[in-house]
Amino acid sequence: MTTDPASAGDEARRPALSVSGLGYAYGSKRVLDNVNFQVFPGSFTAMLGPNGAGKTTLISLITRMFVSRTGDIEVEGLNLKHAGNRALAPLGVVFQQPALDLDLTVRQNLRYFAALQGLSREDAEGRMIDMLGALDMPERIDEKLRDLNGGHRRRVEIARSLLHRPSLLLLDEATVGLDVPTRASIVRHIHNLAKEQGLAVLWTTHLIDEIEPGDDLIVLHRGCIVEKGKAEDVIRRVQANDLDDAFRKLINDSQEVA
Numbered sequence: 001m002t003t004d005p006a007s008a009g010d011e012a013r014r015p016a017l018s019v020s021g022l023g024y025a026y027g028s029k030r031v032l033d034n035v036n037f038q039v040f041p042g043s044f045t046a047m048l049g050p051n052g053a054g055k056t057t058l059i060s061l062i063t064r065m066f067v068s069r070t071g072d073i074e075v076e077g078l079n080l081k082h083a084g085n086r087a088l089a090p091l092g093v094v095f096q097q098p099a100l101d102l103d104l105t106v107r108q109n110l111r112y113f114a115a116l117q118g119l120s121r122e123d124a125e126g127r128m129i130d131m132l133g134a135l136d137m138p139e140r141i142d143e144k145l146r147d148l149n150g151g152h153r154r155r156v157e158i159a160r161s162l163l164h165r166p167s168l169l170l171l172d173e174a175t176v177g178l179d180v181p182t183r184a185s186i187v188r189h190i191h192n193l194a195k196e197q198g199l200a201v202l203w204t205t206h207l208i209d210e211i212e213p214g215d216d217l218i219v220l221h222r223g224c225i226v227e228k229g230k231a232e233d234v235i236r237r238v239q240a241n242d243l244d245d246a247f248r249k250l251i252n253d254s255q256e257v258a
Contacts, residue, residue: 014077015040016090016168016200017062022071024057024223031057032223035071039202039216041167044194046211046231047204048247049220055204056096058220059172062202063093075168092166094157096173102146106132106156109145110163117164124163131159135189151182158186162193168200169193175210183210191215208244219250226250 015038022035032054039045049055060066062073064080073080078087100109107128114124132138135155145153154174161169171190175183187210193199203210211217213232218225227234227250231243240246 013040015074016076017202018072018074019058019062020072022058022061022068022073024054024061024066024068024070030223032061032068035220035223035225037218037225037228039168039200041200042194042198043216044191044201044203044212045216045218047202047218047220048206048208048211049204050206050251053206053220054223055220056172059093059095059170059204062170063091064088090167092161092164092169094154094161094169094171094174096176098153098157100145100153100156100160103144105142105144106137106148107141109156110160113160114163119164127163127165128159131162132156135159136185151178151186154178154182154186158189166199168202170202172204173206174203175205175207183207208247211243219247221251226253 017039019038020036022032023030024032035054035058037045047055047058057066061068062075062080064085075087076090080087101112104112110128111121111124114127119127128141129138132141132155135158137152137155140148140152145156148156158171158174169190174190175186178186190201190203191212194201205211211231213230215231217228217231217234219227219234227238229237235243235246238246238249240249
């Protein structure tokens with residue numbers, strides 16, 4: 001096990017997300033065990049793990065859909081156990097399962113979310129245009145969601161998650177079911193948000209090609225973190241040819257230990 005991927009400069013900053021000693025079980029089945037990591041402003045942190053590794057459970061805990069008695073989660077320095085829903089204000093979330101109303105237009109979906117966030121109609125309209133423009137679909141704003149393909153629907157969910165200008169963005173398997181060009185476009189857009197706007201990003205995935213060499217990487221398997229660090233450093237430590245090779249070795253090694 002390695003140290004956190006934070007550099008000396010990172011350590012001088014407060015993490016946008018800090019997870020320490022986190023555990024969770026469904027009855028007698030333990031799905032997360034002593035999970036520890038941090039996500040810093042301006043970083044794209046990829047959590048890589050096979051299906052069933054515990055990634056979605058982790059997102060559910062960070063968003064307070066589930067509550068764990070074991071460990072702590074802090075968002076922008078606020079502990080979820082003590083601050084409750086106040087700690088969720090800095091969060092933008094794209095869940096694995098779609099959460100849009102297919103009978104409403106893009107504009108109506110975004111307006112509804114903006115109203116929940118307390119944004120004025122004028123402010124919301126300006127932000128909608130900006131977000132959709134950055135995602136190459138401003139002309140679709142008055143189309144119903146059910147008339148859009150999966151890639152455009154996902155872009156709308158990303159725009160919605162950013163409307164209130166969060167400091168921490170969580171995306172759980174955000175590109176599942178999308179074609180390769182659409183996946184690549186969305187991954188590139190989120191990387192750019194982290195680099196250009198200082199957004200802290202936690203991106204869960206089982207797809208190797210969504211991770212760049214300089215990304216902060218967390219490898220999760222069977223509810224445990226088996227490796228973490230810069231992706232390029234993980235490859236070197238594991239003595240692998242590439243990230244795919246490193247991932248296979250780490251998963252196989254953890255299975256042998258178990």
